[in-house]
Amino acid sequence: MSAPAHHVDDQWPHEPEKATLEGRNKVIGFWLFLGGEAVLFGTLFATFLALRNQIGDGPSAAELFKLPMIATVTAILLVSSLTSVFAIQAMHRKEVKAMLNWLIVTVILGFCFLGMEIYEFVEYVHEGHTFTTSAFSSSFYTLVGFHGAHVAFGVAWISILIAQVRKKGLNLVTAPKVYVSAIYWHFIDVVWVFIFTVVYLMGKVG
């Protein structure tokens, strides 16, 4: 899947990610993939909702969760979504430097999110809330962990893209990749909106 070898790069198209057939394939393919991801997370949410009250001898959601912490990670992820939008805007204007900078900010925010999440999990384990404690704990770690794994994958992916664009420049091959990774990143953010609502806030409410 590569761009036509002899593309003339004199004019940067309005939507570079869709300027080639390969690019359009990539974008639509990725959207399709996200449709599937919606079902994947939907099923995980369903599992969590079915089991959220089964806490056995373990601590309950209301005892565990700390709102300030959750508010902070939420803010981090929201901001990172904004920065990745800025990166795409820069990409559309072919401001490579700005794009890379925004992407780097996004990655750093992603790392912060992951760090805090790991810290959070370690904390919970200390409070006797391990993966095997109860049905609630298993489904909690699976849902939130799956999201975390998606963030980790996104961070790695965007980092590789940064290196690639640095090396090969921004062109009609790399543009769709950057675009698609941004869509992915927003999707992760959207999933998090439901996680903080359904898992944390509703957990606090009881």
Place this chain on the structure above:
Amino acid sequence: MMKRWHAVKRLLPLFAGLVLLLSACGRSDLSTLNPQGPVADKQFDLMLLAITIMTIVVVAVFGIAIYVVIRYRRRPGQEEIPKQIEGNHKLEVIWTVIPILLLIILAVPTVKYVFAFAEDYSGDPDAVNVKVTGHQFWWEFEYTDLGINTAHDLVIPKGKKIAIELRTADVLHSFWVPAIAGKMDTNPQGNVNKMFIEAYEAGLYRGKCAEFCGQSHALMEFKVKSVSEETFKAWVAEMKAEPKAFEGDLKVAESFKQNCLTCHAIDNAPALGPNLKGFGSREAVAGIMLNRETADEPIEQAVVEEHLRQWITEPQKVKPGNTMPAFKEQLSEEELDGIVKYLAEYKLESLKEFNKQ
């Protein structure tokens, strides 16, 4: 269109005949086509209705298919191009609307019976409450109001509602007496089910486990003994009474206690294994080694003894994967004889007539 309908009408008696033929097949103590209780009866009605509708559909499709295939087959030398037709709205409406009508005819009783069968009789003072527990690979029956705990044979009074509560001790099972009522799963805690059954007449019915439950799923059978009101009362009294004392050798009695009663019970206490009270009156040993084929035959003590002996010495061979250990080495010949005799002789007075003993 008209012509087709005539053909269908002419065929109707044929279906009726076919259906009759069907209902003649199958054992009356087993087949769903030979219903012996109100639930199975209504289910059979629904099945008949469904079969009739489906036969109409199948005949219509077969009819058109055969006609088309014969009429429009390409003959040798036939080269002309047939007229290309895009579609036909009238026809399309017809084959959308007629199926919808047929489905409505089926859907109405479906919904009606769904709710009828979900009726909860556990509060009904006239009903007998039974808690059914599925085990790998046997059935436990606890008469909650009567304080009776038994296994393998479910004794019920005819013509009365039996309100059943279903649960499992291990994996999923499904409680099914085809001639009396459809099945319902036994689930673990949190998903306990309720259903009811009723038998019109006194009789013996075969029950089966219908949910795949491991190696001996095929062998997890039980029997329903529907008896008269009086017999049932007598049976209840007998079951509530003290168990029959172990006669004869004290050493054998002790062995029975040490070996068998660690897992089984002979009174109404719950236990790991099937309850043994009134063992000599049971229809089968281990639920699967039938002591008699149908209710017309007597239960012979010798047969029971033989089955029992086989079971105690090599239970894994009879029912692979069950949890009873083999007692081939642990029991002396004398102990085995004594235990087998005690159990086979432990017949219930109340069921003597039913069992033709």
Place this chain on the structure above:
Amino acid sequence: MDWLTTVDHKKIGILYLLAGALFFGIGGIEAILIRIQLIKPMNDFVDAQTFNELITMHGTTMIFLGAMPIILALMNVIVPLQIGARDVAFPFLNALGFWTFFFGGILLNLSWLIGSVPDAGWTSYLPLASVDYSNSHGVDFYTIGLQISGLGTLIGGINFLATIINMRAPGMSFMRMPMFTWASFITSALILFAFPAVTVGLILLMFDRLFGGNFFYVPNGGNVVLWQHIFWIFGHPEVYILILPAFGIISDVVSTFSRKRLFGYSSMVFATVLIGFLGFMVWAHHMFAVGLGPVANALFSIATMLIAVPTGIKIFNWLFTMWGGSIQFTAANMYAISFIPTFVMGGVTGVMLASAPADFQFHDTYFVVAHFHYTIVGGLVLGLFAGLHYWWPKMFGRMLNEPLGKVTFWLFWIGFQLTFFIQHFLGLLGMQRRVFTYLPNQGFDKMNLVSTIGAIMMGVGVILFLVNVVITSTKPKNLGNDPWGDGRTLEWTIPSPVPEYNFKQTPLVRGYDAWWKEKMEGNTEMPAAEPVGSIHMPSPSILPFMMSVGLFVAGFGFMFAKDDFGNTALNFLFGNHLIAAFGLLITFGCMFLRSVKDDHGYHIEPEELEQKGVKA
């Protein structure tokens, strides 16, 4: 080597076909063994445990590894040709999809060699499938094997959706697509939405079994009904994933051999979409006896019955496609025509099952077994045979032997009816499914005997088909573009077998049944949408293969992490998840390579096209 690195959709299609045939054969042999065990009451041909392993593997293998790849084989070869594309949207992913599917399937079937085989039914209901009640590695093979192969299928689904959305030739609008392409489109959408659900289910089950999760572990608050829901939310759409492509095949085959346009094309499309949508709303009809309560049972009963309406529309449209046509009885068409009544018989028993109160009697009996073999064997498998006979010349450049094909058809068809018709009655008379034996004198004995005889006939039929394939492969490749003479769609405008670039010039589509339209207007080839020019092709790659090997290794690593091998080195490697990590490293490493390495492909220049054109 060529086959390991290929990214050509036609070759990948053939790989799918070979893999499908292999697994269909394995599943079929398992079916025969099942039938032999049931030939008489209290038979001891195999023991209870083996029997349970046989049915589990038969169901799993047939559905996931036998039927799916043969469907994907036809989709791979035919869909790009029918829409006038040079390739699929993601050739690399296409190869990846195949190899992950294949290694997942191999992993699952290795369980026979390792000696711990899945034994909890293809549905793997819990608690039976938990470590407490099935503590060999059997079910681990099931969870991990299906996850890997499911990933491959999911990739395939996305690929076909993107292909159909983006790669259609100019003029090939959605409402001009051949029915098989439409069916593939909807099937792919169902794959996209159904497989993630089962992936989650399998992951949860794997976590429970390997890492002490509590999803289905009742003492710690787990719930076993949850598994059934997740499985069937996937499972019911899965059966439409199986049948819709067959519907597509039948539509194409019947109209070709009737020399007639498909009757009611737009209602066919509409019906397909509707079946796909409704397919997601009916899963609980597999759970009527679980005890969801009367409201749920009533709702799902009615929703299920509704599916009969769009399906009926399709059935009658086929019949009226033939009506007034000029029907030619090729082997392909015999399979296709016999599909119609046979599938209807399966469909109407489905509607009977949909009536919840009656299903309390039918559920988990041979009536259900009869129902789904009528829809699957009498539907899907007949459809696949029709498709294979029909497109064989396009795939291999040779025509399967017709007389032998017809003999095979009759053997298979009669065998099929013998095997499964009688099973309806077995179920009604009280025989449950998944029983390794049954007591004598229950009225089951003779019927089971008949059923077994039928199964053996079907086996002979399948062997004859293989013989046919072998005979055919010795014949010369001398077919024209349109060997049936009545082709209607774009695949019949290019040489058989198809050159690697498919279309020398992208065709311009001017209407539904594009090729037929041109023929009727007296043209001998399609108008072109572009001048002859250099054609860009993707380069082959070994990475898809390696990535799948990585997953395969990782699967083993996870599965045996807690085992004691009696060998310190092995214990160390597995116990610390080093093997698993190594496998994942291969996979992600290859993924990384793929991402950073630019693949510019290569070009086929016009001069070469001329030569190749001559050769083909």
Place this chain on the structure above:
Amino acid sequence: MTAHDMAPDNSKRRHRHEGKQKHIIAFIFSIVLTLIAFVTVASVGEVNPTFTVILLLVMAVLQVVIQMSYWMHMKDKGHVLPIVFMIGGVIIAFTAIVMSVYWVWW
């Protein structure tokens, strides 16, 4: 893949200037919605729990709609199929969730 490229000619299309502004507004909306949700929960006890849960869900859905239409460009042209497939996925996800709420325990 083909050298032949069926892309619409981009140069003819009007170059629309994407402003940072609308994204920042979307961001502010997101933050506000999030804040409402957190504050409601923090002050639980004063507010009826059922009401709280409904409010939370409404906030989440609103926020997701905003993010998807602005940040994921779903409201832009040419996104019909993405919308169709996302909605498809969401419908199935929703069915699964209904299942888990109503038909798992009884």
